[in-house]
Amino acid sequence: MTRFHHGGASALCIAAALMSLPLSASAAEAGAAEADQPANGGVPDIVVTAQRRSESVQRSSVAIQVFSGEALRSAGVNQARDISKLTPGVVIGQGGAATQIYIRGVGDFTSTPITNPAVATNVDGVYVARSQAIEGNFFDLERIEVLKGPQGTLYGRNASGGAVNLITAKPKLGETSGNVAFEGGNYDLVKAEGAVNLPLGSTVAVRGAFQIVHRNGYSYGGTDDDKHESVRLQLYWEPSANFNLRLSGDYSHIGGMGSAAVFKGVAPSIAATLAKLGVALPSDPRANGTDPSLSAIYYGMAAALNRCAPNANLALAATSAGVSPIVGQQGFCPAGTSSLYSPPSGSYFGTNLHVNNRFLNFSGEANWKTGSVTVTVLPAYRRTRNDYRNNIIFTFDSAPFGKPEASDAASLEARVAYDDSRLKAVAGFYLFDERQTIATRADAGLVAGGNVTLYHLGTTAYAGFGQATFSVTPELRLIAGLRYSVDHKTIEGQGLVQYPATVFFPGGPCFGAAAICPRDSFSNVRNFRRASYKVGIEYDLGPQNMVYVTYATGHKSGGFNPFSLPGTVNTASFYNPEQVGALEVGSRNRFAGGRIQLNLEGFYWKYKDAQEFITTLNRVGGAANALTNAGRATVYGLDAQLALRPTSNDSLQIGGEYLHTKFDSFVYPAGGAVAGLTTACGVTPATPFPIIDCSGRPLPRAPKFSGTASYTHTFQLAGAGRIDATVATQFSSSRYLTIDFTDASRARGFATLDANLTWAPNDTFKVYAFGRNITNRLVYTGAFTQPLLPSLTLATLGAPRTYGLGLSAKF
Known part of the structure; x- marks a missing residue:
């Protein structure tokens, strides 16, 4: 959830935007985009530019929610995944280093370079093609606009689920x-x-x-x-x-x-086999998949799934699974065979x-x-x-x-x-x-x-x-x-x-x-x-x-x-x-x-x-x-x-x-x-x-x-x-x-x-x-x-x- 130190908290980032925090559009439109705070202390008017023009949220027919920069900062929104705490219907997770944004079930299991996000992310109107590059942008923001639903007309490709617009605070003339x-x-x-x-x-x-x-x-x-x-x-x-x-x-x-990938569970048939082998499932829900303490689970699963092979340096064709075993990793495999899996251990699964x-x-x-x-x-x-x-x-x-994975993108x-x-x-x-x-x-x-x-x-x-x-x-x-x-x-x-x-x-x-x-x-x-x-x-x-x-x-x-x-x-x-x-x-x-x-x-x-x-x-x-x-x-x-x-x-x-x-x-x-x-x-x-x-x-x-x-x-x-x-x-x-x-x-x-x-x-x-x-x-x-x-x-x-x-x- 969210909290903010001037009229809001986790969920109240919405309230912050709607109730107490003025927003503005681009520097060219600052005068038109200032929030209109009612004299009676009611809900202020918020002006956004989600449709490529300045307009009040209350006069817009776009499904949109707005969060001010002050609300985001106070709520501790440092990463893209933190946005999902602020608005219903939005789930943001992490696949390796990639950011996965889902709006109302429409999203993308982004974890490799071949994929395209279903929710377009833009910083000051510039499309962010690689989901990893969304990170690092959550500072000195004027506001974030979350648009739910397809935005194909104005935002184009890769906006089938919606769009997230990050608008930075702009320079102001004559002001120190x-x-x-x-x-x-x-x-x-x-x-x-x-x-x-x-x-x-x-x-x-x-x-x-x-x-x-x-x-x-x-x-x-x-x-x-x-x-x-x-x-x-x-x-x-x-x-x-x-x-x-x-x-x-x-x-x-x-x-x-x-990001971590924690142990969530196994199929019931595998769980039963592990129980017979005396292997206990982790009690800590944050047990990372790389935790060496889970080695027994991997060995047991390898045996349950017949991932065992002869424990000798035989020609590959002689092995039942078609892959040479790692000699010495017997695990729960029968005598004379080895597991085809090696447990997470040492620096390979740590410092690397x-x-x-x-x-x-x-x-x-x-x-x-x-x-x-x-x-x-x-x-x-x-x-x-x-x-x-x-x-x-x-x-x-x-x-x-x-050589790092590289992307060079130009747009106009x-x-x-x-x-x-x-x-x-x-x-x-x-x-x-x-x-x-x-x-x-x-x-x-x-x-x-x-x-x-x-x-x-x-x-x-x-x-x-x-x-x-x-x-x-x-x-x-x-x-x-x-x-x-x-x-x-x-x-x-x-x-x-x-x-x-x-x-x-x-x-x-x-x-x-x-x-x-x-x-x-x-x-x-x-x-x-x-x-x-x-x-x-x-x-x-x-x-x-x-x-x-x-x-x-x-x-x-x-x-x-x-x-x-x-x-x-x-x-x-x-x-x-x-x-x-x-x-x-x-x-x-x-x-x-x-x-x-x-x-x-x-x-x-x-x-x-x-x-x-x-x-x-x-x-x-x-x-x-x-x-x-x-x-x-x-x-x-x-x-x-x-x-x-x-x-x-x-x-x-x-x-x-x-x-x-x-x-x-x-x-x-x-x-x-x-x-x-x-x-x-x-x-x-x-x-x-x-x-x-x-x-x-x-x-x-x-x-x-x-x-x-x-x-x-x-x-x-x-x-x-x-x-x-x-x-x-x-x-x-x-x-x-x-x-x-x-x-x-x-x-x-x-x-x-x-x-x-x-x-x-x-x-x-x-x-x-x-x-x-x-x-x-x-x-x-x-x-x-x-x-x-x-x-x-x-x-x-x-x-x-x-x-x-x-x-x-x-x-």
Whole structure:
């Protein structure tokens, strides 16, 4: 959950944005975007730019929630996953170093470079292509906008589930100002951040900001830590009222050991076998998959799954499993044989864990206005270098030869906006080009050796778009928008086997080969074309009451898997774009002179060709993780947000969402003879792959009920400032975390409790104490099934109980 030291807490970040914290748009629009604080102390008006123009949240027909920079900072939002504490229907987890964002069950199991997020993340209007690069941006923010539902018209590809917009604080002309904040807490948390704004004459200003966070990990070996440093510098020039230019550059380094994958469970049949062997499952829910204490479980599972082989240096063809055993690792295997798995132990599963990701970004924004027309040009370049190693039975190394995973992306958006009393419209052109170079090593679980994949990915995307809102009468408005997108994608690479000479598949391309052997090569070129559109109607029932109906579509780009399928000749496997169509019916209302705000939204989505990760076989018969399209799904529900301001010293916010999801059709072939052990779906034996049928199952990471609630009271102290006291809760019902739909992949419901106490002796200084997840509830954010030990589920967890003290000052 969240807390903030000026009128909010975890869930109250919404209340902070809605009740007490003014927001603004870009520097060019600052005057128009200031929140309108009612004189009677009611709910203030918040202006956002989610639809490429300044408008009040209460006049927008977009499903949106807004969190101010002050609320985010006070809530301890240092990583992208922290956003999920603030708003119902949003689940954000971590897959290795990658960030996985799901909105109402639409998301992406992002863990490799081949994937595209289903929720577009933008920093000052610039699209962030690599999910790892989202991290390090959560400082000196003006606000965050969370848009739920497809945003294909204005945000384009990879916004099938929604969009998250990070808007940084901009330089201000003629003002010398700044702020600084320090925080300390358990898990050796040390956090420092600050910003300074300096004028350079009457038409130029600069703003510099930084953040440093050092927190030890929540899980075994120091994993689930947060150690990063970020800096940002912006220059703003406004030579006239009709023209302005902003230049921005930032750098972030993400270090530490990275996210943990904790033991979640095994299949009942495996659990029974382990019990017979006298192997106990871990009692600590935060037991990391790399914890050596789990060795007995891995050995027992290897025996239960017949992962044993003769304990002699025999020719590979003589082994039953087709892989040479690790001599001496008998485990629970019969006498004379060895387990094919080695336990996590020593520095290999300890000190080698690391994250060393670096992100460098440059962007510019130029605005030229004449009359009712504004021309905006937004060029950008983003450089990503990912170097991380995750050892969770299945070792993944993004830099096996010392060369980090690289992404260089350039983008350009040019648009023209028109705004008068009857018509508000925007039209433009978008170009995006990304070059990726990837060298990854995936060790064969706990078997000696591993696989290395070397490949290049290229993406050139371009689109034309337009959207308009026309006022038929002062009360009635019509909306129409269209975007046409083209993605040109290429892949070229090869797979290598890094094994001893007598290892790998009998009769296969690398049997008896040297230490490094090419096993597969692949390439492909493909164009993905899609049109997205939006239509809608808005009607004002009164000055503070509006109803709307919209229908919008969005898509996530298709792409390639880095291997070729059986029966093909060096042709990389591909998957198609996914599509979402969403009907939204909503109402935005204020009552009692603005002291009560009630926003309601009903939604009905159709989800087609959802991209899901499965395990299959490549051309040479090796196991491979791949994206596939999952047929059709239906999503519908109701979202309600209530904000009350009964007095100037009291604020109450309650938000909740009911969400129903179902795969109408989800049938896919799965590689491996043990596929039935890793799924609760129907399994039909077939050649070459068994057929898995998960039709009728819910979407993963989509709780049926979720919500937030918070209350803040301000105690006015005569001559000594004020004290803000906040309590807040976040709650969620149970949900599945993976498409296996086993009991081990199901997370129980939870409710967390946060508290925040802030003393502000004046308008420039604050001292606060916080407690987050005080009841120490387990909040599962994601999971995956270990492909080399089928039926073993590992999961990611949110933060346990944390607490600390902080102070902030501004000048």
